[in-house]
Amino acid sequence: MAVKDYIRERFFPHIWCAGCGHGIVLNSMIRSIETLGMSKNEIVMVSGIGCSSRICGYVDFHTLHTIHGRALAFATGVKMSKPELNVIVPMGDGDALSIGGNHFIHAARRNIDITAIIMNNRIYGMTGGQYSPLSGAGTLATTAPYHNIDPDFDVVKMAMAAGATFVARTTTYHAKETTDMIRQAILHEGFSVVEVMSQCPTYFGRKNRLGSAVDMMKQMKSITAPIGSKAARENPEIIERGIFCQEEKPEYCSEYDKVIERATQGQGV
Amino acid sequence: MNQNIKFIQGNEACAEGAIYAGLDFFAGYPITPSTEIAEHLAARLPQKAGKFIQMEDEIASMCAIIGASLTGHKVLTATSGPGFSLMQEALGYAVMAEIPCVIVNVQRGGPSTGIPTHVSQGDVNQARWGTHGDHAIVTLTASNHQDVFATTVEAFNIAETYRTPVILLFDEVVGHMREKLVIPEPGEIATVERLRTSVAEGVDYHPYLPREDGRLPMSDFGHVHRYNVTGLYHDMWGFPSDNPDVVHGLIRHLVDKIENNVNEIALYKELYLDDADYILISYGSSARSARHVIETLRPRGERIGLLELQTLWPFPADIVREKCRNAKYIVVVEMNMGQIRQAVQMAVDDPDRVFLANRIDGVFITPRDIRKLLRVIVGKGV
Numbered sequence: 170m171a172v173k174d175y176i177r178e179r180f181f182p183h184i185w186c187a188g189c190g191h192g193i194v195l196n197s198m199i200r201s202i203e204t205l206g207m208s209k210n211e212i213v214m215v216s217g218i219g220c221s222s223r224i225c226g227y228v229d230f231h232t233l234h235t236i237h238g239r240a241l242a243f244a245t246g247v248k249m250s251k252p253e254l255n256v257i258v259p260m261g262d263g264d265a266l267s268i269g270g271n272h273f274i275h276a277a278r279r280n281i282d283i284t285a286i287i288m289n290n291r292i293y294g295m296t297g298g299q300y301s302p303l304s305g306a307g308t309l310a311t312t313a314p315y316h317n318i319d320p321d322f323d324v325v326k327m328a329m330a331a332g333a334t335f336v337a338r339t340t341t342y343h344a345k346e347t348t349d350m351i352r353q354a355i356l357h358e359g360f361s362v363v364e365v366m367s368q369c370p371t372y373f374g375r376k377n378r379l380g381s382a383v384d385m386m387k388q389m390k391s392i393t394a395p396i397g398s399k400a401a402r403e404n405p406e407i408i409e410r411g412i413f414c415q416e417e418k419p420e421y422c423s424e425y426d427k428v429i430e431r432a433t434q435g436q437g438v
Numbered sequence: 439m440n441q442n443i444k445f446i447q448g449n450e451a452c453a454e455g456a457i458y459a460g461l462d463f464f465a466g467y468p469i470t471p472s473t474e475i476a477e478h479l480a481a482r483l484p485q486k487a488g489k490f491i492q493m494e495d496e497i498a499s500m501c502a503i504i505g506a507s508l509t510g511h512k513v514l515t516a517t518s519g520p521g522f523s524l525m526q527e528a529l530g531y532a533v534m535a536e537i538p539c540v541i542v543n544v545q546r547g548g549p550s551t552g553i554p555t556h557v558s559q560g561d562v563n564q565a566r567w568g569t570h571g572d573h574a575i576v577t578l579t580a581s582n583h584q585d586v587f588a589t590t591v592e593a594f595n596i597a598e599t600y601r602t603p604v605i606l607l608f609d610e611v612v613g614h615m616r617e618k619l620v621i622p623e624p625g626e627i628a629t630v631e632r633l634r635t636s637v638a639e640g641v642d643y644h645p646y647l648p649r650e651d652g653r654l655p656m657s658d659f660g661h662v663h664r665y666n667v668t669g670l671y672h673d674m675w676g677f678p679s680d681n682p683d684v685v686h687g688l689i690r691h692l693v694d695k696i697e698n699n700v701n702e703i704a705l706y707k708e709l710y711l712d713d714a715d716y717i718l719i720s721y722g723s724s725a726r727s728a729r730h731v732i733e734t735l736r737p738r739g740e741r742i743g744l745l746e747l748q749t750l751w752p753f754p755a756d757i758v759r760e761k762c763r764n765a766k767y768i769v770v771v772e773m774n775m776g777q778i779r780q781a782v783q784m785a786v787d788d789p790d791r792v793f794l795a796n797r798i799d800g801v802f803i804t805p806r807d808i809r810k811l812l813r814v815i816v817g818k819g820v
Contacts, residue, residue, distance in 0.1 A: 210660060210662060215505070226666060231660065231664050234667065234669070235504075236528060236669055239497060239528065242493065245502050246504060246506035250489055254659065271498075432485045433485055
């Protein structure tokens with residue numbers, strides 16, 4: 170199937186600002202699905218609220234556009250009730266890790282076979298540029314006019330600590346790498362997380378004087394490097410990209426099948 | 439010994455009623471006094487290849503059942519006041535996106551943590567208006583285990599018929615009390631199954647276009663029709679719209695599909711209403727005490743009757759008005775500060791006849807409590 174067969178063409182052009190990174194993520198996501206040759210009927214895309222969450226409207230899958238922060242909780246119900254479905258959950262940084270932080274931790278802990286894609290642009294864009302838990306100290310936002318005092322955290326480390334069994338990071342500058350990582354994340358059986366560092370030139374970029382969308386993308390190239398690369402080893406400021414963890418652990422829905430087996434055989438009750 | 443006769447808690451009767459109705463998926467979070475529903479279903483659901491999950495909180499529980507309903511399953515969550523508060527946003531989502539689901543609130547005293555192990559009926563108006571925005575909602579209740587079972591089945595039937603969330607508003611006394619339950623044979627109580635679209639693959643399917651009879655056939659996630667589900671105002675395909683005609687049409691549809699069927703949704707029981715001078719109106723566990731009062735006073739020649747409401751919302755105003763037409767006194771017996779009393783006052787002609795017999799101290803209202811208040815209201819020794 171061609172890439173355009175996976176989108177709802179009538180809704181384009183999309184609502185994202187010129188230069189926004191989210192379109193690149195949408196592109197990579199669809200290309201990865203196309204590479205895998207998946208049927209549209211077997212994919213459920215679940216999103217929450219925010220710029221990133223509007224991605225659902227543009228793809229021709231079963232799409233569930235939910236409430237702020239709770240996409241993974243809805244997705245858990247979808248996946249557990251019908252495990253044969255492929256469930257993909259694109260989220261923004263605020264959606265996934267502020268209001269949705271608890272659901273993120275527990276979806277990871279259960280290792281339920283859901284692919285979480287965090288489109289991290291370090292800002293609340295839909296509401297006009299407030300700081301997010303990933304903005305980081307020292308940044309500027311409409312709610313941090315005197316510079317932000319909130320520290321950020323490392324999504325990759327948190328996902329791994331919570332129990333995610335596939336964790337990767339990439340950027341919108343590295344579109345092909347993004348496609349490949351999302352492809353591997355979908356293939357992975359268990360909870361998989363791909364953090365895609367994305368640019369918001371309209372709010373984060375403008376507030377923090379980071380230049381144009383192109384400038385912001387170039388910056389993502391310069392501040393990141395592959396895991397274990399010479400650049401990463403030599404400069405502690407470098408943010409590593411790549412697959413940080415990829416392990417096989419019991420998947421939640423498969424484990425529940427064993428519960429059913431035990432229950433129907435009259436064990437344990 | 440008949441296997442179908444049980445001596446169990448009301449919470450277990452509710453869980454068994456849900457299974458009878460065809461429950462496949464439960465998500466919940468522990469909270470007193472509803473926890474036994476989750477415990478019972480954790481054991482029972484996997485025995486019939488159903489799914490049980492204990493989520494990280496009540497918000498997630500409500501969201502998970504909505505997700506599971508969309509794959510074509512009958513779904514339930516159970517909680518009490520604080521958890522019910524947390525569920526309100528997702529409950530509104532289920533209203534807006536027209537997702538069949540059932541939510542049990544076994545009431546305890548509030549506000550806040552309140553009095554967790556004691557009885558209250560303080561969430562009646564929260565069930566009606568807990569989520570934001572104009573909307574209609576269905577709320578059922580019951581006073582004994584046989585009725586808990588039957589109204590639970592009915593809750594699932596209404597959820598499927600109208601594509602709506604249905605709230606089961608039980609209380610701590612009914613939830614924790616043990617009494618006899620006879621589980622009906624399969625087919626003895628009718629169950630409504632999910633109405634699925636007959637639209638063929640490749641033909642335009644409208645998940646949000648009501649048929650002539652008002653029902654909206656669904657298509658399970660994973661099947662051939664791919665559509666959008668959103669909490670935004672949406673068109674007949676489920677895609678966001680801010681077109682004023684679409685917005686107006688949808689809010690009217692969401693409200694009318696319930697409010698226009700108030701008499702079909704109304705469940706109630708009556709006792710000696712034909713010649714009653716005094717009518718007690720009650721529901722849930724307090725209706726047990728009201729019934730006791732009536733059965734004591736009737737043989738003494740008091741013309742007293744009972745209207746036990748099992749549907750609280752949409753409030754069956756016409757039925758209440760009609761039943762109360764000739765009564766001198768209408769006394770609402772409830773364990774709150776008059777939440778149904780207010781609805782009754784709005785429903786009846788001459789609302790000065792409406793009085794409240796209540797307890798709000800976490801203690802179950804007894805027949806003796808009601809009779810004491812009746813003496814004050816009526817002004818003689820009934």
